[in-house]
Amino acid sequence: xxxxxxxxxxxxxxxxxxxxxxxxxxxxxxxxxxxxxxxxxxxxxxxxxxxxxxxxxxxxxxxxxxxxxxxxxxxxxxxxxxxxxxx
Numbered sequence: 001x002x003x004x005x006x007x008x009x010x011x012x013x014x015x016x017x018x019x020x021x022x023x024x025x026x027x028x029x030x031x032x033x034x035x036x037x038x039x040x041x042x043x044x045x046x047x048x049x050x051x052x053x054x055x056x057x058x059x060x061x062x063x064x065x066x067x068x069x070x071x072x073x074x075x076x077x078x079x080x081x082x083x084x085x086x087x
Contacts, residue, residue, distance in 0.1 A: 009084075011077040017086055019069040024082030026057040027067055034073030041066040 013019045013036070021027055029036050030053045038046045038054065048054045050073070058064050069077060077084075 009079045011079070011084055011086055013069055013071045013075040013077060013086065015070075015072055015074075017070070019075075019077060020085045020087075021064070021067045021069070021077075021079055022083050023063045023065065024058070024067070024079050024084075025063060026055065026080045027064060027082075028053060028055045028078040029069060030076040031071065032074045032076060034071060036069060036071045036075035039068045040064070 011019050015034070029038060029048065031048045031050050033050055035050065036048050036054075038048075038056075040046075046054060056064060056067070063082065069075060
């Protein structure tokens with residue numbers, strides 16, 4: 001199971017998956033074995049290499065409206081607040 005049912009804020013994204021996160025307070029993405037790509041709601045793209053972590057936090061009183069995360073190998077994602085859909 002890609003999403004940990006006991007901790008729904010933890011996701012493992014493989015090359016077959018797309019993770020869409022909406023209205024999160026913060027998101028941390030660790031790329032493992034390949035690159036991870038994060039696209040935000042206005043189609044700005046961030047790509048991080050293997051063994052790199054990217055942390056995104058909303059300003060006080062705001063939320064990250066949408067992030068779409070894919071990976072060439074595996075990415076580990078920790079989300080605080082919001083909703084995550086892994087397909």
